[in-house]
Every structure is written in structure tokens, then in C-alpha cells.
Amino acid sequence: MAVYTRLGAEEMDGIIAAFDVGTLTSAKGIAEGVSNSNWLIETQDTGGTSRRFILTIYESRTEVAELPFFLGLLDHLAAAGAPVPRTMHDGTGASHRLHRTPQGDKALALIEFLPGVSVSEPTPGQARAVGGALAQIHLAAADFPGTRANSLALPQWQQLLNDCGREGLESIDPDLARLVERELALLAANWPAGLPSGVIHADLFPDNVLMLGDTVTGLIDFYFACTDLLAYDVMVTHAAWCFTPDGTQFLPELSQALIEGYCAVRPLGDAERAALPVLARGAALRFLATRAYDWLNTPADALVTPKDPMAFARRLEFYADPANAGVFAGGILA
Numbered sequence: 001m002a003v004y005t006r007l008g009a010e011e012m013d014g015i016i017a018a019f020d021v022g023t024l025t026s027a028k029g030i031a032e033g034v035s036n037s038n039w040l041i042e043t044q045d046t047g048g049t050s051r052r053f054i055l056t057i058y059e060s061r062t063e064v065a066e067l068p069f070f071l072g073l074l075d076h077l078a079a080a081g082a083p084v085p086r087t088m089h090d091g092t093g094a095s096h097r098l099h100r101t102p103q104g105d106k107a108l109a110l111i112e113f114l115p116g117v118s119v120s121e122p123t124p125g126q127a128r129a130v131g132g133a134l135a136q137i138h139l140a141a142a143d144f145p146g147t148r149a150n151s152l153a154l155p156q157w158q159q160l161l162n163d164c165g166r167e168g169l170e171s172i173d174p175d176l177a178r179l180v181e182r183e184l185a186l187l188a189a190n191w192p193a194g195l196p197s198g199v200i201h202a203d204l205f206p207d208n209v210l211m212l213g214d215t216v217t218g219l220i221d222f223y224f225a226c227t228d229l230l231a232y233d234v235m236v237t238h239a240a241w242c243f244t245p246d247g248t249q250f251l252p253e254l255s256q257a258l259i260e261g262y263c264a265v266r267p268l269g270d271a272e273r274a275a276l277p278v279l280a281r282g283a284a285l286r287f288l289a290t291r292a293y294d295w296l297n298t299p300a301d302a303l304v305t306p307k308d309p310m311a312f313a314r315r316l317e318f319y320a321d322p323a324n325a326g327v328f329a330g331g332i333l334a
């Protein structure tokens, strides 16, 4: 359940009144999501037209100082025609406001509601469309003036996994510490430099994509967006979409469709293609690191159920296996 902040009816009325979006007619807490509190808001304007929005209250994992980057990026991408929600601005032109709560001031934003659902068993047609939409935001963000360092890059993976400790990792799986040590060393020695970089989504999992049939209607949850290698973002998306959720099965048709869909909009250069195997291992390790840390550090009575780190350890083993080198070679990228 992702509603961590309680809001009374009058309080909600006051929040919505600050934005020129009509009168509040309903507000429903949204169960999906783990990081922030979200509500589906409905309003009616003086002509009787109904409108829908998402109200987000940012909880502790999102830095308020970074909101101008995240929300400015949404406005920039939406203006360029990418399928991302616009932000509503209040009477002063601000895209986020501070709201007083018993736990202190919290930032909030009102965001355009987009139709669509998150698919749980994507088809190749849907993977192709997601690849295309990812390339579209990479191109559209090229003239976005904001930058943000990736706060979950190799040094932070090292730190998180170090904090887990050998015993902690081995309590998850007896072979996990060995896998992590091997991969951290390999990535530190081989992480590519000089590839095209720009603003990336960095977390484009199926639950962050809204779709109607084979059409992407919304890319959401840009709160890990940052400046990094574009091809790394392709591999994050590959790791998220091209396996069964538990990571036991690679789905080659989805892989081919995702990469073809991306390349149809933004072709990968030779150096990027050559780097895909190592970037894929990095992408798998990134989610293994945060999941392992959360697995070991989430209190038993927390509202959120930690996600299985082994699902990404299995992806990592897949990408590291020389027998699978063909996934990013020849045929699939032809």
C-alpha cells in the first residue's frame, strides 16, 4: 500500500485548490508503488468537464532539491511529444509545493493522469513499442538543460553490497557473495567510457510503463532519472522486460523486439553494441544490489515487501554465461 501520508478531506480540497484544475470531486489512494504516496484525483471544471490527475506526496526516498530536475524533465519530454505525463503548475508557476504534515513539511506535485495499464506478461509487440518509446525519450531529452549524476552507479553498487556483508549475501544464497565479488571486479575493470550519454530513465520496468494494446500511453516514475550512458538504459530495460519475473527464463523474442524497437528510433553505434554484454551485467548487478540491501534491511513489520534479489542474480548469471554471448551479437542486432 503506497499511501504513507494521511490527508483529510478539507486538507485535500486545499491542496487541489492551489492548482487551477477545477473542484475536487474524488480522491482515491493508489495501492501500487512503493516509494511515494499517490492518489487518483478527479475534478470538475465550471463547464462540468471531469479531469483526472495523480497527486504525489514525496516521501523520504525522493530529495526535494531534485524535484525541479525530475518534474522539469517530464514537462520537457511531454512538450516534445513523448508519452510522459505533464505536471500541473500552481498559481505561482511552481511544479511542486510544500505541505505541512505531522511528520514535517513534505513536497507534493499534481501530475497529468495517463490512460493505460502495466502489462505483466509482455508480448514482443509491446516490447518493441517500449524499446521505441525509450529511444524517443533519449532523443527528446538531448536538449534538456538539466543534469543529475547517477546516484546508483558502480561506486554505490559496491557500497550497498559491501554494506550487505559477505554473511548477509550468503544468507540470501550460499553462492551470492562469490558472484557479487567476481562481477564487481569485472565491471570495475571493464566499464565502458566515451559512449553516448544523456538523460536516462534508469528504472523502466513494466510497472513504470502504461500501455493500451501495443501502444505505450505513459512512461512514469522518473525518480531515478539521471545523466548516464544511453546504452546502459537499454540494458536496464532489457533486464527488466526480457526475462520471467523470477529470472529463471530468458525470453528471446522479447529481447529481439525490444532492441529492434529501440534501434528503429535511435540506432545503437558499433561501440555501444560492443558494450552491451558488460552493460547488461551492470544493469543486473544494480538491481541485485538495491534488492539485496533492502532484503537484509527492511524491518519485518514494514508496509513494503522487499523484492527478490535472486531474480536479478539469475539474470546476471545469464548475461555472464559465455554460452549466451549470441544474445547481443549478429542476428539479434542485425
Ligand SMILES: Nc1ncnc2c1ncn2[C@@H]1O[C@H](COP(=O)(O)OP(=O)(O)O)[C@@H](O)[C@H]1O
Pocket: 002, 030, 032, 033, 034, 035, 036, 037, 038, 054, 085, 111, 112, 113, 114, 115, 118, 207, 208, 210, 218, 220, 221, 223
Ligand atoms: N501519470 C500517471 N497516470 C496514470 N497512473 C499513474 C500515473 N502516475 C502513477 N500512476 C499510477 O500510480 C502507481 C504508482 O506510481 P509510481 O510513480 O510507480 O509510484 P512509486 O514511485 O511509489 O513506485 C502506478 O503503478 C500507476 O498505477
Ligand SMILES: N[C@@H](CCOP(=O)(O)O)C(=O)O
Pocket: 033, 034, 035, 203, 205, 208, 221, 287, 290, 291, 307
Ligand atoms: N524497479 C526496482 C524497484 C524500484 O521501485 P519503483 O516502484 O520506484 O519502480 C526493482 O524492481 O528492484
